[in-house]
Amino acid sequence: MSVRLSAQAEPGEVRQVSGTTPLEKVLDFGKAGRLWLEVEKRGYAPSSVEVTPDTKTITLPLERIGTKDGREAGKAAAPPLRKVLLVGPEVRVTLRRFAKEEVSADQGSRLGSTLADAVRACYSGRADVELLPVAQDGEEESTQKALWRDTRTSMELIDPVRLPYLSEAPRLETRSGRDAARKLGERFGADAILVVSGRQTVETGGMKVGKVALFAAGSAASYAAAYSAAMARGDSLFVYPVYLPAFSQGLLLQAALVRCGDGEVLWINRGVWSPVSPDDSAEAARVMKELFSSLQ
Amino acid sequence: MKKRILVGTLLVLTVMTAAAFTLKMPPPPLIELKGATPWAFAAGLFLPKEAQEYTYALKTSPFDKMTYPLGEQTVGLFEKNLPAVFKSVVRAESPKPAQGVDLVVEPSIVKFEAVVPHPAYNPYTATIVLRVNVYDREGNKIFTQTATGNGQSGKGMASGFKAQSLAAEAAQLAMADAAKQILEALLAAPEIKDYK
Numbered sequence: 229m230s231v232r233l234s235a236q237a238e239p240g241e242v243r244q245v246s247g248t249t250p251l252e253k254v255l256d257f258g259k260a261g262r263l264w265l266e267v268e269k270r271g272y273a274p275s276s277v278e279v280t281p282d283t284k285t286i287t288l289p290l291e292r293i294g295t296k297d298g299r300e301a302g303k304a305a306a307p308p309l310r311k312v313l314l315v316g317p318e319v320r321v322t323l324r325r326f327a328k329e330e331v332s333a334d335q336g337s338r339l340g341s342t343l344a345d346a347v348r349a350c351y352s353g354r355a356d357v358e359l360l361p362v363a364q365d366g367e368e369e370s371t372q373k374a375l376w377r378d379t380r381t382s383m384e385l386i387d388p389v390r391l392p393y394l395s396e397a398p399r400l401e402t403r404s405g406r407d408a409a410r411k412l413g414e415r416f417g418a419d420a421i422l423v424v425s426g427r428q429t430v431e432t433g434g435m436k437v438g439k440v441a442l443f444a445a446g447s448a449a450s451y452a453a454a455y456s457a458a459m460a461r462g463d464s465l466f467v468y469p470v471y472l473p474a475f476s477q478g479l480l481l482q483a484a485l486v487r488c489g490d491g492e493v494l495w496i497n498r499g500v501w502s503p504v505s506p507d508d509s510a511e512a513a514r515v516m517k518e519l520f521s522s523l524q
Numbered sequence: 525m526k527k528r529i530l531v532g533t534l535l536v537l538t539v540m541t542a543a544a545f546t547l548k549m550p551p552p553p554l555i556e557l558k559g560a561t562p563w564a565f566a567a568g569l570f571l572p573k574e575a576q577e578y579t580y581a582l583k584t585s586p587f588d589k590m591t592y593p594l595g596e597q598t599v600g601l602f603e604k605n606l607p608a609v610f611k612s613v614v615r616a617e618s619p620k621p622a623q624g625v626d627l628v629v630e631p632s633i634v635k636f637e638a639v640v641p642h643p644a645y646n647p648y649t650a651t652i653v654l655r656v657n658v659y660d661r662e663g664n665k666i667f668t669q670t671a672t673g674n675g676q677s678g679k680g681m682a683s684g685f686k687a688q689s690l691a692a693e694a695a696q697l698a699m700a701d702a703a704k705q706i707l708e709a710l711l712a713a714p715e716i717k718d719y720k
Contacts, residue, residue: 297608321677322698324647329678370712377671377705384672385635401670403714428676429647 229256230390232264235278246389266401268393290519293395309419312355313412313488315375316425324431324477337505340430343481345346345509346516347424371408378405378491379423383482388496390520399491406467406491413488420488424519426481429502479504481519495523527644539552546579546591549692552601560608560711563634565626565719567609568616569602571595575632592695594633598654601703602631609710620639620663627660627666627719631706634670640691644684648691650675656706658716665715669709673702 230246244263245253257263257280265399266276267288272290279286322337324511330414378400386398400406409421482498497519504511578595606613606629615666618630634653641648651674658667675697677690 322647324678325680329647329676329680370708373705373708374712377669379711380673381670384651385670401668402709404709404712407714419657427676429676433616 230266230268230387232266232276233258233260235264235276236387236441237266242434243387246387248393268390268395270393270395271399272387272395274395284446291466309355311358311418312331312351312485313359313360313416313418313421314347315348315360315372315379315421315423316340318424319343319425319479319481320427322427322429324429326432335430335486335506336428339504339512340508342504342506342512343424343516346421346512347520349513350516350520355419358418360412360421361417366445374402374404375408375412376423377487378402378492379421379484379486380425380484382493383423383425383484383498385498385520386493386496388498391493391496398493400408400493409486409488409491420494421486422483423486424481426479428503431475431477478502479515485518485523497522534598545589545688546593547688547692547695549597549696552597552604553696553700555605555608555707557605557608557698557707557711558666558702560707562609562611563610563711563716565610565716566612566614566624567606568614568615568621568625568628569599569606570628570630571599571602571618571632573626578633580636580638580642582638583641585641589675590640591692592636592638592691594636594695594699597696597699598631598633602630602698604634605703605707609686609707612697618663619659619665621659621661626661628663630659631655638691638696640687642681644687645678646683647671647676647678648683648687648694649677652692652695652698652702654699654706656704656710657712658710660713660719666719667710667713669713671702671705671709673698673700673705675699675701679712 229249229251229418231244233244234461244255245251248252255263262278262280264276265288266274267290268274269286271292273293275288275290277286277288281437317340319336319339323330323332323335323340344359351357358437360372363372381401382398386394392397400409412421413419420521479501480498481501483496484493487494492514499519501515501518504515548608574595576595576599578598580591580592580594583672584590588688603613610629614625616622616625619628619630621628632655633657636652638650639648651672653670653672655668655670657665660666675694677693677697679690685689
């Protein structure tokens with residue numbers, strides 16, 4: 229069940245609550261004094277209803293739907309995975325220095341290797357994991373890019389909580405993406421492809437010292453001077469800390485599991501953690517364990 | 525008393541008007557596409573008027589609002605880069621190609637998110653999801669590709685003095701990232717390869 233603020237669902241919208249029923253939650257009906265509850269179940273058309281603070285009981289009938297080939301949706305049981313092809317983990321590491329930011333390819337590569345080892349450890353005893361070698365050019369590169377494009381967008385647009393309950397199983401968007409999953413599966417003898425990607429932002433010593441200096445020495449006079457200079461440039465965003473930053477330092481990871489045979493997106497998850505050192509395999513293992521916690 | 529209220533109201537309105545600004549985004553970049561050979565088709569680039577004028581407004585404080593001119597940037601980005609994918613590109617007025625045009629490409633913005641940080645020295649980030657639909661001579665959709673792009677920008681402790689340009693840069697990086705994937709997808713699409 230999920231709770232929306234509008235009657236029509238928009239792509240990529242943030243829902244107030246998503247979870248499996250029974251769900252207990254105190255809802256904020258806002259100024260409009262109404263919300264929409266949506267119930268989803270695999271194989272059934274989603275059903276939503278408007279509710280107000282006065283609503284006591286609601287009944288939502290769910291209608292079964294069929295797939296394009298006439299089968300009932302959501303019927304096929306997924307066989308256990310014997311072999312998983314791992315793509316990535318590709319992590320873009322940005323070092324935030326005192327007066328600039330730079331991307332560290334070396335740290336990104338090392339962190340990717342550490343996280344790949346952690347993925348193998350997570351799957352140990354459950355399925356074989358093989359790392360897909362990154363292609364640099366030619367048809368193989370084109371195949372990998374097609375898979376990557378479609379999976380990356382799935383990770384962005386599909387709500388991980390709602391995925392198992394969507395009326396129809398989502399698949400990779402393009403024929404190229406689905407063909408890529410199938411070809412790679414056949415070549416490596418894999419049942420599914422696991423894509424892990426993310427970005428890490430790390431504040432260097434210079435940046436940390438700068439922040440301490442700002443808080444220690446930031447007088448009204450210096451603030452006023454800096455503020456005036458910023459305003460003179462038409463920049464009214466120079467303000468001292470008021471709100472917590474959305475994501476200033478840390479590791480953001482996204483992962484998706486795609487079935488090779490038909491490009492069905494089987495599982496998705498994402499999360500944010502404190503920065504992980506490329507040399508800290510124990511912390512990488514902890515992060516991966518948490519990322520995969522919802523994977524059956 | 526009335527005079528004070530009037531002056532106060534005018535002051536608040538002046539501050540709010542002054543603080544609502546549209547980002548000046550630099551001209552869209554030319555995207556590098558390794559070994560690209562354009563398809564031998566004349567393509568029409570179609571963006572409905574509302575899509576061309578689409579802006580994203582981000583409230584950065586109770587008195588500040590930053591507006592991203594995303595529609596204008598999308599038009600520029602595809603006008604500049606689509607000729608690397610098709611032998612000729614003209615503007616189209618509808619999804620159905622006009623005389624002499626083989627297919628129509630329609631980009632759209634599915635989702636955009638940006639972070640203008642507080643404190644101002646934290647990273648400026650943006651994520652965009654772009655989609656293109658391609659239509660054949662009858663106006664039927666033959667191909668769709670959706671792509672996600674990310675951008676991050678920052679100048680460390682000096683970021684607050686360049687907030688507008690950093691926010692614009694993050695958005696433009698995200699758009700270029702997504703557009704590059706879409707252009708690569710168009711160059712590799714079997715649906716376009718098989719198109720007669």
